[in-house]
Amino acid sequence: MANPEKVERDSNFYKSVGFMCGLEIHQRLATAHKLFCSCPATLANESDKLLAEVSRYQRAVAGELGSVDRSAEFEEAKNRRFNYKVRDKHTCLVEIDEEPPHNINSEALKIALAMGTAMKMKFVDELQPMRKEVVDGSDPSAFQRTTLVGIDGTIEVDGHKINMPTLFLEEESSGIVSASEDGIIYDTDRLGIPLLEIDTDAYIPNAAAAKSIALYIGTLLRVSGAVQRGIGSIRQDVNVSIKGGARVEIKGLQEVDKLDKFVDNEITRQLKLLEIKDELVKAGASVDAPIDLTEMLKKSTVRIVINQLERGGVAVGFRLKNFKGFLGKEVNPDRRLGSEISDYAKMAKVNGLIHSDENLAVYGFTEKEHEELKKKFSLGPHDAFVIIAGKKTDVEKAVALAMERAKYALVGIPLETRAVANTELCTTRFMRPLPGGSRMYPETDARPILITKEMVELAKKSAPDIEKEKKHLLSKVDNRSIAEQLLLSPRLNLFKTIISSTKADSGFVANILVQKFTELKRSGFEIDSIDEQRILHLFEAYGKGEITKQAVDELLKEMSLKKDSVANLIKVKRLQRITGKDLEHLVSQVKKEQKDSSDKNELRNLVMAKYRLTVDGAELNSVISSEK
């Protein structure tokens, strides 16, 4: 096959590689309460004090464990300690598995039905809440409550009809506070916030379409006005596979802008790995049994090895016959077959691995050591080797995992869940094997919910409508480009709040939120760090005539640097607007300093030169023109 990067990626390309792609979008809802209890559906801040920390152990419960050896999984799981932070306002007994769930949140259900309607879905007649087993401890009950709400929908994006097979209403998991050898600490504030999962089918035609669809669904969610904003409130998982490759799920993408690049990189990665596979098979490559190198490397000066050995650790290596050059082959920008193998080793808590396609001198291996290693491995001219150092039990596991992955290079592409490795390069790394079907069983503590005609009718009325929203925005801002940008902007709802609750004119607000924000961001201001409440306060001050338009720009810069309240920043920066009698007084003062008191233009310029940020141009004009 031709070099995949050099192939123009038109629709023929995607067809020729057998591209399959689907999206799963997870969005937190902005309801008052959580899905199955009355705790607020928000994240806790410092004022929500911690009442306790409870610690729990979870077990793999009986049956259906698939191919994983039960005893191994059991041993693994039973001593893993999970601690849960219990908060005053954001945690009740339901979250920490000390009380059965309350009734499902009807507000969240309404939002789900409205979204389903917007995607032309059919609704399940009687919803059946389920428990989906969770093994990572992120839920104290060891399962997540999830309910299938809608099926068989469609959306239309850029003229393409996309099938939307499923819509789920589920609980958000707990967030990790820290993880160590002793276990994982979770905060339960987030646990149980209502979450929508919206899935496309697997027939998204190309990478660009994947991005447009994600953007479209994101917009639809925002237009509903019922979703949370901010970091982590929306996450997209992308499934990608190609002919001869495997389904890989890239988890938790937060920046939709780069979604197409991640997809394209995944295609490249799979194509490259398939190329490597063919060549390795042709070369008759194989993976040998591991060899203990601990004694041999005890005298070594290689820091990363010796550090482990001095702590009582071991070093183990294995030969990869006829692998020379392949470990160093790039499969994605700055990612090689070696990095893929290393990801697996890291699952066993080792820091990584050393392989012979790397420049060993960089690690500090001497020429002599290198020769000794070659001898130890009986290295032929086309062979490679891998070395892993660390705690004995970890190394044993790591070597087994790395060997398994290396062997798989001769077979194809493993089914994987992958996480973002590098946001700039849009690359991913192995996170864990793609789970088989999750074990699900009915949530017997929650009642089934009958979807009534009234509920469906109500959903029709409240379903988000992008076209309608676009028209509405256009009527407010009178500029097509800005209206469209606003529609795609995460600040759409902020815009609506500002124009409905302040006197600031909508065109000006839209301009600031869309263009000014982009401009300031490009100039290096951390504009995204300003919380929405402060932005609202800023426009309130402007709407009340307390500051000028120019001061709004200035204050935004200040707000991105300091956490002070808007009122305080206005005071400190002396940005109170000079208006009415004060302005008249100011004008007459300046006039006295003027040489030619009849030149109104000069007077205006003199005032503005000094008081640009605090004097409103229009008001100044009217004051000057009424001057005698």
Next chain:
Amino acid sequence: MYSDKLAKLLSSLKIETGDVVEVESGGAKLEGELMPKTEIGDPNTVILKMKSGYNAGVLVDSDTKIKKISAGKRQEFPLAKPKLNSKLPKVAIIWTGGTIGSKIDYKTGGVSMTVKPEELFYYIPELPEIANIMFKDVSGVASEDMTYIEWQKIAEEVAKAINDGARGVVITHGTDTMHFTAAALTFMLKDLNAPVVLTGSQRSGDRGSSDAFLNLISAVRLAANSNIAEVGICMHATSSDDKMHFIRGTKARKMHTSRRDAFRPINDRAIAYITKDGEISYHGDYKKVTDAQKKVKAQTDFEAKVAILKAYPNSDPEIIDYYIGKGYKGIIIEATGLGHTPTSVEHKGKSWLPFVERAVKKNVVVGVTSQCLYGRVNDNVYKNLRLLSHAGAVHCEDMLTETAYVKLGWLLANHKQEEAKDLLAKNIAGEIKERTTFDEFLA
């Protein structure tokens, strides 16, 4: 439950639970396994489990098309054969059911009882490493439905197990009435010289977070390794999975509807704590296992005609006449505060005194406990207490109402009436303590 119409339709189509069916309704087609119908949900829906694992309820009306695709397969529960190790102490597990003994069919969500030891050992493979386990299934009714007949049966099984060589006994039990059973066993088992540990769970064993595993493991460890020769309850001491406690059977009470640390010692300390890893520490006074070879005897006679009444503002004491009329032999009044009932003649018919007097005259033993739960009742501090006492009521010291009730039922069946009355307020099995220490409140 299905509506008659739907039940008939399914039966005419020969569709049974577990079959794969296709349902077409309102333009949507769903295929899945037919799930069992429970008493909840709309009677006109069928529940399908789809390939994704999700269940969906489909309303079946005259326009719905439903057809069978294939017959269902039954799911077998996995089993594990324990390796017996004769060096380990012998422990009997007497299985009475309860949340701890329920297992779930992960496909259907149907809950049934674990009755085979092989199932139990599959769920909790640690057990055969702690003890040589003998398993006796006596399950039948839920804990809220249990009567003294079940207590008698359990007591006999315990005695038999110990006399057959068990070093200790574990009884799995529903939590709602576990403390009643624990009290009953305390009085019924004479010359007990081994640990008898009741345990249960507040979260069912089908979830990875269940307290069943640690509770049962800890109970078996206590039965196998502790030197306590008493009946008690072993459950979580805190909400964390770190520490379980062993509470004397006559001093334990379920104090929360759902928390895993619901069982607390009342007017007592926990006898012992046991950590997740099996370390036992002893904290209270208790009867120790000795070398005595005497056999344990189950003295299980029980007088069921004993009632519990609660005194409260506006209460009608005439209820006592009802019980006298019904031939009751004993009444425990759960009184207010130090042991008060209304005694004033100001409000006509509200004073309990004439009714108590009448009961006593008719040879009904009347005991008084407190709804405060914590602390000791008193027959002396206030005049009204003295009046109740003069009427012939027995103030039951620091005894829990439930314990006093069980004790009186047992006393009346095993002693003469006068003797029973005399023994009610005297300690016979650790149910009454002469000293109440500071740290026992809200422990």
